[in-house]
Amino acid sequence: MPELPEVETVRRTLEHLILNKEIVDVHFLYPPIIDGDINTFKENVIHQKITAIERLGKYLIFKLEKSAFISHLRMEGKYLICQKEDHISRHDHIIFELDDGHELRYHDVRKFGRMKIVDYYTYQKQLPLCQLGPEPFNADFQQVYQQLKKRHIPIKTVLLDQSVLAGIGNIYANEICYQMNLHPETPANRLTKKRVQELLKVASDILNSAIEQGGTTIHSFSSNGIDGLFQVQLKVHMQHTCPLGHDIKKIMVHGRGTYYCPVCQKARR
DNA sequence: CGGACATCCTGGGGGC
DNA sequence: TGCCCCCAGGATGTCC
Numbered sequence: 127m128p129e130l131p132e133v134e135t136v137r138r139t140l141e142h143l144i145l146n147k148e149i150v151d152v153h154f155l156y157p158p159i160i161d162g163d164i165n166t167f168k169e170n171v172i173h174q175k176i177t178a179i180e181r182l183g184k185y186l187i188f189k190l191e192k193s194a195f196i197s198h199l200r201m202e203g204k205y206l207i208c209q210k211e212d213h214i215s216r217h218d219h220i221i222f223e224l225d226d227g228h229e230l231r232y233h234d235v236r237k238f239g240r241m242k243i244v245d246y247y248t249y250q251k252q253l254p255l256c257q258l259g260p261e262p263f264n265a266d267f268q269q270v271y272q273q274l275k276k277r278h279i280p281i282k283t284v285l286l287d288q289s290v291l292a293g294i295g296n297i298y299a300n301e302i303c304y305q306m307n308l309h310p311e312t313p314a315n316r317l318t319k320k321r322v323q324e325l326l327k328v329a330s331d332i333l334n335s336a337i338e339q340g341g342t343t344i345h346s347f348s349s350n351g352i353d354g355l356f357q358v359q360l361k362v363h364m365q366h367t368c369p370l371g372h373d374i375k376k377i378m379v380h381g382r383g384t385y386y387c388p389v390c391q392k393a394r395r
Numbered sequence: 396c397g398g399a400c401a402t403c404c405t406g407g408g409g410g411c
Numbered sequence: 412t413g414c415c416c417c418c419a420g421g422a423t424g425t426c427c
Contacts, residue, residue, distance in 0.1 A: 158403090201404090202405090217405095234404095235404085235405060235406070236403085236404050236405055236406090237403075237404050237405080238403070238404065238405095276397090277397085278397085278398090279397085279398070283398095380398095380399085381399090381400080
């Protein structure tokens with residue numbers, strides 16, 4: 127599932143490939159991907175150049191000349207740059223025709239992703255982006271500490287709450303807990319100030335290092351699509367043993383598959 | 396308001 | 412071996 131680093135890699139890749147291209151037409155093969163009226167969506171994007179591609183948390187923001195739309199890849203969303211004559215997959219749902227003859231295709235096996243027109247100027251202050259917390263890099267320690275203090279639920283669940291910190295998904299939540307030797311079910315309010323400080327540092331470092339590794343794949347995408355997935359060396363998520371050779375345990379936390387090392391992650395504060 | 400839970404979808408994996 | 416059923420999972424909405 128694309129999380130902040132993968133979405134950032136997608137953003138950078140798309141920036142290389144489609145910046146300043148004009149959208150000459152758009153086709154809705156599976157309209158529910160569009161949040162809102164598809165004709166309104168079409169009116170807002172057609173005959174406009176893509177002037178910038180931004181990112182906030184796991185959201186991509188496509189800025190056009192006179193409007194903007196956001197795109198969330200959810201579980202399996204991908205963007206592909208295709209030739210017009212390329213075979214259209216049954217998982218290609220939205221097709222943007224570009225003025226250079228290429229097509230930008232949104233491909234999503236699970237059909238969970240969504241796109242939505244937002245206000246060009248105030249989108250950051252409107253739903254859904256206004257409910258995002260800070261990304262770990264920019265987070266104010268005091269603010270995060272205060273938020274964690276009033277939460278009794280597992281720290282891993284809080285890490286997935288985009289209103290507390292934006293951009294972390296299931297994979298990196300597991301990795302962050304491992305890096306801190308922290309048991310994922312530790313109640314969030316049990317973390318000391320020092321540990322919350324450490325949490326922000328660890329989260330920033332893990333995400334930054336994943337972005338760095340993603341950077342190496344920017345020019346190597348091809349028919350596999352731009353999903354930003356790459357060989358990040360995960361230490362616990364979907365692993366059988368941790369780097370020290372201990373057996374990884376899988377449990378459910380708030381309905382989410384959670385991997386941790388019972389030996390390394392004994393700490394509960 | 397915090398927290399639990401259902402919902403959307405499909406391929407892949409587990410079970411028989 | 413092969414087939415069928417079940418289920419994960421991010422964000423949102425509903426319910427308590």
